[in-house]
Amino acid sequence: xxxxxxxxxWLFVLPVGLCPKAAHAGGGGAAxxxxxxxxxxxxxxxxxxCAFLDGKLTSGSFFDDxxxxxxxxxxxxxxxGKFVTEYPDSVTTSIRIVGSQCAAALATPxxxxxDGNSYAVTFQVEWKEGMxxxxxxxxxxxAHCVGxxxxxxxxxxxxxxSITCQMTVESKGVPLLDHLIVSVFGGNxxxxxxxxxxx
Numbered sequence: 087x088x089x090x091x092x093x094x095x096w097l098f099v100l101p102v103g104l105c106p107k108a109a110h111a112g113g114g115g116a117a118x119x120x121x122x123x124x125x126x127x128x129x130x131x132x133x134x135x136c137a138f139l140d141g142k143l144t145s146g147s148f149f150d151d152x153x154x155x156x157x158x159x160x161x162x163x164x165x166x167g168k169f170v171t172e173y174p175d176s177v178t179t180s181i182r183i184v185g186s187q188c189a190a191a192l193a194t195p196x197x198x199x200x201d202g203n204s205y206a207v208t209f210q211v212e213w214k215e216g217m218x219x220x221x222x223x224x225x226x227x228x229a230h231c232v233g234x235x236x237x238x239x240x241x242x243x244x245x246x247x248s249i250t251c252q253m254t255v256e257s258k259g260v261p262l263l264d265h266l267i268v269s270v271f272g273g274n275x276x277x278x279x280x281x282x283x284x285x
């Protein structure tokens with residue numbers, strides 16, 4: 087039996103490239119979905135700098151035309167006229183972290199994430215039902231991170247590091263009412279934030 091994994095650590099060199107495109111808006115608060123469910127975007131003001139985080143949850147065409155309906159205070163889901171109660175066999179998370187420009191005192195990328203030409207990030211994934219959390223199992227495909235750096239800031243020359251990490255999470259039998267929680271830790275082991283996504 088394959089061991090379940092819920093915690094990963096990556097340390098890579100940042101190749102020079104362009105910052106990735108931002109995830110499109112919409113998702114969690116909407117009644118219908120267009121291929122993905124978004125994690126809420128966040129700006130983190132940390133002791134050692136700033137970072138912008140966002141991400142999305144996808145699974146082939148599963149979220150295409152998925153609709154959430156409130157029936158007398160109870161949420162139900164329909165896709166092409168049929169009721170859907172569970173996630174597909176697996177979902178893919180894509181989390182983007184960008185060294186952000188904040189207030190002048192916190193204008194540098196946080197050293198707890200970005201260190202010169204490398205970065206260190208830890209993720210923990212869990213399913214949340216109501217107030218209860220349980221570990222989520224990662225799929226067989228290895229998690230994958232890609233790093234970028236860019237000098238494209240309006241009116242100034244500065245390096246803005248960025249990473250995008252993807253991982254597949256097993257979701258067979260998980261109710262659509264459950265949230266996928268991704269906790270993000272810096273290289274020093276401190277939790278930076280928690281992201282949540284659910285249709």
